[in-house]
Amino acid sequence: MSITEILVQPQAVAWLPWAVQYFFYIGSAYAAAILFLLSYLFRAHTSHYLRAALVLTMSIGAVVGPLALTGDLHQPGRAWHFYTNLTPWSWMSLGSVFLPLFSALSVLTAWLYLRDDIIELKHSDSAIAQKIALFSLGNWQTTSTQMITVTVLTCLSGLTIALYTGAEIYIVQSRPLWHQPAAPLLWFVTAFIGAIGFALLLLALFPIPAKANAFTQSDQGLIKRALLLSAILAAILLPIWASNNPSFSLYDSQEWLVRLGSLSVSFIACIGIALFASKIALYNRPQLLVMSAISLLCCWYLRWVTIMDVQTIPKFDQGPYPYELPMGSAGLLGILGMAGLWLALALAASEVIAIRTNKSINKPQLAQ
Template sequence: MNITEILVQPQAIAWLPWAVQYFFYIGSAYAAAILFLLSYIFRAHTSHYLRSALVLTMSIGAVVGPLALTGDLHQPGRALHFYSNMTPWSWMSLGSLFLPLFSALAILTAWLYLRDDIAKLKHSDNAIAKKISLFSLGDWQTTSTQMITVTVLTCLSGLTIALYTGAEIYVVQSRPLWHQPAAPLLWFVTAFIGAIGFALLLLALFPIPAKANAFTQSDQGLIKRALLVSAILAAVLLPIWASNNASFSLYESDAWLVRLGSLAVSFLACMGIALLASKIALYNRPQLLIMSAISLICCWYLRWVTIMDVQTIAKFDQGPYPYELPMGSAGLLGILGMAGLWLALALAASEIVAIQEKSVKSVKRVKSVKNSTVSQPLKTQHTQ
């Protein structure tokens, strides 16, 4: 009997941390599109602030996500190869068609919804705000039919993103933890946790007065139901996903038990903040930041475990194949860079809301001054 040892040459990891960032931001974008459609249909019960947070989560994620994808392709020019060499049988090639369409529709939806807010900036004393008001492109009113039509198209386009992002990893048969229906379903349901997390972060950035009755009970109900249902479904799908690996049992590895336990705890934490959502004031910034951090960490860490850590499992021989996160642009710096870009765009959008709030107050002051100047002569004449 001959014994043959198989030695595998060291090879670079296939999916870089850039891919985690892409799935993270683009997932929150299409989930926010669905939540925004629901909030707009029931706009008589939801607040403008929550709808603005959701539509900005959708549009910002639709911009930041594709940029992270070009980083995973190692150079932006490689994206052009998808269009010069179309392969319709490839999910990644189809994604090159789905992604620009979704990004364009997401930005169009956000622009249509925020047009009235942008137009009000012309009353501001700030010169930059007045120039920004020109982006409203006229004084015409956005109708409800236009908004619902564009939002429905955006949601349908977002579902194509969910389909292709799940399918392009599902087709990798050499990875049993990817090649199973539970994997794309797990990414889909947790995308709503990320969307709520980003929306809560935007609400914390908005200049909402503490005593203003800006939110409704339906706002809290939407946040509660979205978080609770997503976390429960994720907690059900996680053990199903972990069990579908015939060659390697995750439950026999101490490292994987820690990862799976951490994910389970994060899902329970999301359920906890969902149950407390009805008791939390949405204008309380510290509470919003805590809820946002728990949701975003849960969503991001699930993608890190299911994409990056899965690649450390040996395909043929016995491992281990540890992965160390580099400090450069392909690792920690890239993660911080994408987070900084998202935050910068969010701050810019929230500043527009802040300028609008100031402009509305300035208009009220002007009106009060005019009323006082008109009433003063009348009062003097009456005295005479």
Template structure:
């Protein structure tokens, strides 16, 4: 009798942490697009500051997300292959056309909505702000009809992003946990947690000098209902998603039981924290804690369902543990992308000044 040992050499994971960042930011972007359209439809009941926070979340995430994607492609120059060698049967190839359209529409939507804020800087004492005011490209007014039309087109484009990102992973037949309808639905529902969390961060960055610079009751109701509904749907989808693994039961594995518990607890904590603490007069500390919890739940969902799933062996019993590298393809890359997002958010948040948001509400309503 002969014994043959089969050694599996160390190999890089198919999806790197860059992919987690991409799906996190681009998911937050398309969710923010849908929420922004909703606030536009009910603009008489929502505040300009919340709409501005949502549209800036949309634009910034639509910029940062594709940059993370180029990191996952290992080299930015590889992206041109999608256009030189078009493969209509590939979701990734189709995404290379959907993504630039969505990113461009996101920036245009943010620019149109914030034009009144840009124009108000023309009389500023600062030369920098006077220069920034020229980005409005004239003194013409953005009509409510134009704004609503562009936002609607952006939402239609965002649906293509939501569909292609979900299908891109669900089409991987080698991973049963991906190759199922529950996986894209789980990423879609939790994307709204990320959109709300990032919008709250930007809202906190806005200059606040008046007592009226608080979330309105309708703003709070929208945030609460979005967060709670998203959390409930995600909690329903988690056991459905985890059950679709024919090789072994995730619930019987101690490590996966811990991961699933962490995932469920983080999402449940979002609903509980938002329900119990979020008010229209909540302190900035409370809003910051809610934002961090929402962002953590959205990130943990993508990390476990994308990175941890790749540690499950395809043919043998493993185990195949994963250790996060400290370099640009790991922790440094994650910190760098968060830093880039924060830098853009801090710069863009200066556009919305306390003395201007009332006039912006009036302009959008009358034109």
């Protein structure tokens, strides 16, 4: 009898922190597209500010997300090969077609919806704002039919993003925690938590005077229902996801118990925020920032655990295989850089939003 030792050479993780950033921002974008469509269809009951926050969450995420993806591809020029060597049987190749279409439709939807706000900038005392007003491309009025058509197309395109990003991780059969229906479903439902978190952050950035009567009860209702439903579904899916690993029980590991416990607490916190949302004034910036921070951390950490931490579980032999977050552009600096880019775009876009009272919010703003 002979014994053969098999040694595996050290390998870099397949998915880098850049991938976490991509799935985080693009997930919030397609979830915000769905929420924006709902808020626009019921625009007689929702405020312009909530709709603006959702449409900007969608468009900014659709711009920042693909930039993070190029970082995960290690070099921006590598993305070009997806188009010169198109392979329809590859979900990643299909994503190279779905992604730019969704990004373009998201920016177009945001531009159409915010044209009235951009036109108002021509009355500003700032010369820069007056020049920005030229991006309205004239004083023609956007019709309701145009707005609904483009928004529906953007939602459908967003669903293709949800499909391909979920399929990308589901097809990896060597990772049982990825190759299961609970994984893409968990990503999908928590994307709405991220969308609400970014929308609340934008509401805190908008130049809305305190007690301006700018929000409606339907605004609070939409935030409450979206956050509550998403957090409850995520809390149900998490133990189902964690149990689907036949070779390694997550509940036998102290580290994984801490991770799963932290995620469970974050979902409970989001449920608490949702139940408390109807009592929060949406012009109260400190409260908005706290609610936003909890929601965003919950959404981001879920993706970190399910992408990065899962890769530390050995496939064939015994671990552990710890992962240390680099401080450079492939790690912490990249995370902060993407967050800074999102915030910079949000600050710039928030200055476009015209201050309106509740009386003007519910008036038809688009031509029929």
